[in-house]
Amino acid sequence: MTTARLQLTGISKRFAATAALADVSLELLAGEIHALVGENGAGKSTLVKVIAGVHQPDAGEIRLDGELITVPNPAAARERGIAVVHQEPRLFPDLSVAENIFLIAPPTDRFHTISWGEMRRRAAELFEQLDVRIDVAAPVRGLSMADQQLIEIAKALAIEARVLILDEPTASLSSHEVERLFTIVRRTSERGVAVLFVSHRLDEVFELCDRATVFRDGRYVTTAPTSELTTASLVRFMVGREVSLFPKEATTVGAPILEVRNLSDASGFRDVSFTVRAGEILGLAGLVGAGRTEIARVLFGIEPRTAGEVLLDGRPVEFRSPSEALRAGVAYVPEDRHQDGLVLDFSITNNITLPILGRLFPRLFLRARTEVEVATQFSERLRVRMTGVDQAVKALSGGNQQKVVIAKWLAARPRVLILDEPTRGVDIGAKVEVHRIVSELAASGLAIIMISSDLPEVLAMSDRILVLHEGRISEEIPRADATEERVMFAATGQRVQAPAGTGASSVH
Numbered sequence: 001m002t003t004a005r006l007q008l009t010g011i012s013k014r015f016a017a018t019a020a021l022a023d024v025s026l027e028l029l030a031g032e033i034h035a036l037v038g039e040n041g042a043g044k045s046t047l048v049k050v051i052a053g054v055h056q057p058d059a060g061e062i063r064l065d066g067e068l069i070t071v072p073n074p075a076a077a078r079e080r081g082i083a084v085v086h087q088e089p090r091l092f093p094d095l096s097v098a099e100n101i102f103l104i105a106p107p108t109d110r111f112h113t114i115s116w117g118e119m120r121r122r123a124a125e126l127f128e129q130l131d132v133r134i135d136v137a138a139p140v141r142g143l144s145m146a147d148q149q150l151i152e153i154a155k156a157l158a159i160e161a162r163v164l165i166l167d168e169p170t171a172s173l174s175s176h177e178v179e180r181l182f183t184i185v186r187r188t189s190e191r192g193v194a195v196l197f198v199s200h201r202l203d204e205v206f207e208l209c210d211r212a213t214v215f216r217d218g219r220y221v222t223t224a225p226t227s228e229l230t231t232a233s234l235v236r237f238m239v240g241r242e243v244s245l246f247p248k249e250a251t252t253v254g255a256p257i258l259e260v261r262n263l264s265d266a267s268g269f270r271d272v273s274f275t276v277r278a279g280e281i282l283g284l285a286g287l288v289g290a291g292r293t294e295i296a297r298v299l300f301g302i303e304p305r306t307a308g309e310v311l312l313d314g315r316p317v318e319f320r321s322p323s324e325a326l327r328a329g330v331a332y333v334p335e336d337r338h339q340d341g342l343v344l345d346f347s348i349t350n351n352i353t354l355p356i357l358g359r360l361f362p363r364l365f366l367r368a369r370t371e372v373e374v375a376t377q378f379s380e381r382l383r384v385r386m387t388g389v390d391q392a393v394k395a396l397s398g399g400n401q402q403k404v405v406i407a408k409w410l411a412a413r414p415r416v417l418i419l420d421e422p423t424r425g426v427d428i429g430a431k432v433e434v435h436r437i438v439s440e441l442a443a444s445g446l447a448i449i450m451i452s453s454d455l456p457e458v459l460a461m462s463d464r465i466l467v468l469h470e471g472r473i474s475e476e477i478p479r480a481d482a483t484e485e486r487v488m489f490a491a492t493g494q495r496v497q498a499p500a501g502t503g504a505s506s507v508h
């Protein structure tokens, strides 16, 4: 029998009242790609942080190539050849991209001074491998989530690793970047590196991984070769019950609520026109960077428009701030929950009721109770794993934080709801719940715009799909005609040739 590259035995970790990990074990073999899956709050990131030296376990043993080790801090992990991509990028905003990558072990010349030129050259090389263009001399501040994630990946690839751990590395990457990453991960594992891959995207788990381990509520459930698992059986291990995916309810579409005419902004998108009616879900598809988020930001008053018109209930509107948009009934669930979505130090209750404080009971003593009721109702519906609604949001797992962002805007009861990647990073049970709620909201007469890179989600939920390519609408596809292939083609600026006789045109 070969010794495991990395062996964790009986690991436990508590945070106050939460048992994040209770006596879990995991074995990574050299050369294997091993998936770690489980619902939000199952303890995946906590285990990753124990291996990475971010957290110290309360109990348990870690062995690297048979040798008993401790990992007192992240630098110690890197020295031992444990490379980690964390779920939330942990970068220094004021340092350059290259400096972030080589922070711990910068290349030096023979006089032991840091060689900046060498550092930039090696950083640029890493991005070349990933086939992405990032200015390695620029500061990290202001970069998109996708770019930050790519920098984290480059940082992990920069060391000679024995173990590579990726905690939801693909959450904000485009499909091209995901493909490149997978190629690199496969190549890395072929060199004998043990890879641990944490993801909620089960298709990725089956595509990439040899074995999978499932955690549930901080406990170990099972480990099996992926060839012996199916999506259904994996979900059953994760959730402990059967889950059926929830397609959109049929609704009657009413009057136009939001009309967008020839809208442009400074750089993200141009000449975009569409209408969303009451009861309708309009899907916005396209590659990362196609301009979808920029449209949402203009509609919500975060960024100004440079041309065009927006009508709400037939009247022209121009919001100069999100609070103006919110007052008019437009709400936006942003993709980057840390920058735009949450006040991390606030409780779950205070985050959820922040936008609606004025509307809850004006009398203070009643307000506090109503706030808690509203927060409880929405966080229970979304199954937020928490000790209570008074818990600080920063103590929640990544996916549970995402649920709180969604709860916050659902509680605002808007007329137009814009969702940007609403189920990214949430587990399958919560995803079904979000779809159910969004579908109910549409049925109750809201106009919904859903931006999503998850094609099955866009196809299942949208009444119409607007596909963007490089800032312009490349195609509008009705629900009945939408296929993954057609959306993908339009997203890359091409058209699928329609079979003769369908009536669908293949040219403009």
Ligand SMILES: Nc1ncnc2c1ncn2[C@@H]1O[C@H](COP(=O)(O)OP(=O)(O)OP(=O)(O)O)[C@@H](O)[C@H]1O
Residues within 6 Å of the ligand: 015, 016, 018, 019, 020, 038, 039, 040, 041, 042, 043, 044, 045, 046, 047, 087, 385, 386, 394, 395, 396, 397, 398, 399, 400, 425, 427
């Ligand atoms: N720093 C912390 N303080 C308090 N509680 C924490 C802390 N970090 C994690 N927890 C709790 O530990 C549990 C496990 O969290 P963890 O982040 O490991 O989950 P996860 O499986 O990675 O979930 P996700 O899929 O949402 O990323 C959760 O209930 C979370 O609220």
Ligand SMILES: [Mg+2]
Residues within 6 Å of the ligand: 044, 045, 046, 087, 167, 397, 398, 399
């Ligand atoms: Mg996590």
